Amino acid sequence: MTANTQSTDAANRRLRLGMVGGGPGSFIGAVHRIAARLDDRFELVAAALSSNPERSRAAALELHIVAERAYGSFAEMAAAEAKRPDRIDAVSIVTPNHLHFAPAKAFLEAGIHVICDKPLTTTVEDAVALAQMVRRSGLIFGLTHNYTGYPLVRQAREMIEAGELGRIRVVQVEYAQDWLTTALETTGQKQAAWRTDPAQSGPGGSLGDIGTHAYNIACFVTGLRCDQVAADVSIFVPGRRLDDNVQVLLRFEGVARGMLWASQVAAGNENNLRLRVYGEKAGIEWGQENPNYLRFSPYGKPPVTISRAGAGATASAKHASRIPSGHPEGYLEAFAQLYADLAEQIAARNAGRAPAPASLLVPGVEDGVAGVQFISGVLESSRQNSAWVNLPSSRL
Numbered sequence: 001m002t003a004n005t006q007s008t009d010a011a012n013r014r015l016r017l018g019m020v021g022g023g024p025g026s027f028i029g030a031v032h033r034i035a036a037r038l039d040d041r042f043e044l045v046a047a048a049l050s051s052n053p054e055r056s057r058a059a060a061l062e063l064h065i066v067a068e069r070a071y072g073s074f075a076e077m078a079a080a081e082a083k084r085p086d087r088i089d090a091v092s093i094v095t096p097n098h099l100h101f102a103p104a105k106a107f108l109e110a111g112i113h114v115i116c117d118k119p120l121t122t123t124v125e126d127a128v129a130l131a132q133m134v135r136r137s138g139l140i141f142g143l144t145h146n147y148t149g150y151p152l153v154r155q156a157r158e159m160i161e162a163g164e165l166g167r168i169r170v171v172q173v174e175y176a177q178d179w180l181t182t183a184l185e186t187t188g189q190k191q192a193a194w195r196t197d198p199a200q201s202g203p204g205g206s207l208g209d210i211g212t213h214a215y216n217i218a219c220f221v222t223g224l225r226c227d228q229v230a231a232d233v234s235i236f237v238p239g240r241r242l243d244d245n246v247q248v249l250l251r252f253e254g255v256a257r258g259m260l261w262a263s264q265v266a267a268g269n270e271n272n273l274r275l276r277v278y279g280e281k282a283g284i285e286w287g288q289e290n291p292n293y294l295r296f297s298p299y300g301k302p303p304v305t306i307s308r309a310g311a312g313a314t315a316s317a318k319h320a321s322r323i324p325s326g327h328p329e330g331y332l333e334a335f336a337q338l339y340a341d342l343a344e345q346i347a348a349r350n351a352g353r354a355p356a357p358a359s360l361l362v363p364g365v366e367d368g369v370a371g372v373q374f375i376s377g378v379l380e381s382s383r384q385n386s387a388w389v390n391l392p393s394s395r396l
Contacts, residue, residue: 014043015343018081018088018112020074020103021095023049023059025190028117029094031335032144033063036092038336039322041343045069046088048077051099074103082110089346090115090140096200097208101126104141108133113140113346115339119212119375120368122202127372134365140349141365142342145216147273148363149337151308151329152294154316156277156284157221157361159296165279168222171250171258172276175214176269180206180244183237196242204375205242207233210273211262211378212371216363217275218260219370224252226374228390233382236265248378251388292328319358338362 017036022029029049036042046069050056053072060070071077081087090113093103101121104114114134120143121127134141147153159165184192194200195209202208219226228251233243244265250258263269273288285295297303306312310325320337323329341359348355373392381389 015041015089015346016045016086017042018046018048018077018091018107019044020048020077020091020093021050021099022047022092023055026094027191031332032092032094032115032117032339034332035146035335036339038332039340039343041340041347042090046071046077046081048072048074075106078103078106078110078112081112088112089350090342093117096194097122097202098200101130104130105133108137108139108141111137111139113142113342115142115144115342116368117144118216118368119202119204119208119371120365121372124369124372124376127369131365131369140342140345142338142345143363143365143368143371144335144338145213145220145363145367145371146331146335146338147213147217147288148220148361149320149334149341150286150288150291151313151317151320152286152291152306153217153221153275153334154320154361155306155314156275156286156294157223158314158316159284160222160277160279164282164296165277165284166281167254168224168252168256168277168279170276170278171218171222171224171252171256172278173214173218173258174261174272174274175210175263176261176266176272177206177210177264178267178269180237180240180264181267183239185240196240198241201242202375203242203379205235205240206244206262206264207246207378208375210264211246211248211260212374213273214260214262214275215374216367216371217273218250218258220363220367221275222252222256222277224254224256225370226250226252226258226391227393228388229374229377229381230386230388231378231381232386233379246378248381288331291330291334316358316361 047060048071049059057070091107092115185196230249232247234245245263248260276285282298292308294306307325309321341362344359345355377389377391
């Protein structure tokens with residue numbers, strides 16, 4: 001085999017992926033594994049899937065990972081992978097929130113790219129420290145705010161950047177669920193238990209779990225930074241230790257104003273993320289439960305419904321679409337888009353070339369810092385009886 005052939009093989013191979021967390025009983029771990037494989041850019045070759053070493057190794061073997069790369073802890077995995085000639089290219093961190101910082105730090109120090117679930121960390125201090133590590137390392141860090149991977153979310157962003165809505169005036173975003181309407185955490189349900197436990201979830205309940213998604217998508221689509229928040233944070237289920245309903249007024253830079261509602265006690269809502277943006281010239285509306293359509297309403301003209309891959313779809317939407325118009329794409333494909341784009345960024349780095357520009361829309365560590373600062377600001381405002389609280393003008 002010639003040197004040129006070896007170089008081509010290296011550039012075209014699947015990227016080697018490791019995973020921390022996501023073992024037995026995890027919902028999001030399986031989602032990440034599906035997303036990583038959907039476009040055939042990654043291969044899962046190493047894992048530390050549980051905080052229990054025996055369960056961790058056993059779960060990795062069940063996923064057909066070879067025994068020598070079925071690790072008992074993330075620290076063992078980071079140290080061992082850093083020494084391998086066939087080391088992992090990236091690690092996916094899918095643990096409860098309180099276990100994001102330490103693994104991310106360990107793998108960054110090992111020189112390995114990081115893909116991390118949200119929120120970034122449980123404290124602002126840790127978020128800023130992690131962002132500084134990423135900046136010093138020069139490594140790629142992707143934050144899986146997966147709703148930014150939807151084709152028409154990216155189209156909405158592109159339309160606003162192009163000025164089709166004019167100057168933005170109003171931003172309305174909500175994320176409503178009903179799965180915590182009762183005290184599910186007391187029944188032994190694992191997902192409810194850790195999400196309502198301050199020691200594992202951090203200081204935000206519904207705020208950290210889905211409120212950060214709503215906040216991220218509002219900022220991602222509009223391109224605006226939020227300057228101030230005034231919030232009312234509630235706990236409706238007796239005995240619950242973290243919020244299950246949040247209502248926030250938003251003051252964005254410039255003239256734009258907004259409202260954000262995140263609730264996990266909204267009966268009749270399964271996963272109802274909805275965004276509406278209104279500018280001087282037009283408005284747009286998009287909903288996650290019917291994500292293949294974007295409603296565009298120019299002022300004084302009939303509204304237009306834009307489909308994901310049909311007439312009117314922009315380059316951003318087409319880049320994130322896999323199948324023809326009329327065939328629905330959804331949650332897993334949007335999640336996979338982040339993995340596909342991160343694979344392009346990593347492959348480009350490995351090959352010494354520039355990544356495709358369309359791959360650069362994945363949220364990064366600074367978006368994670370903004371999300372944790374949002375959580376902190378909302379909780380502080382609520383403690384002050386919904387007083388206006390300034391968010392940091394600089395993320396770092």
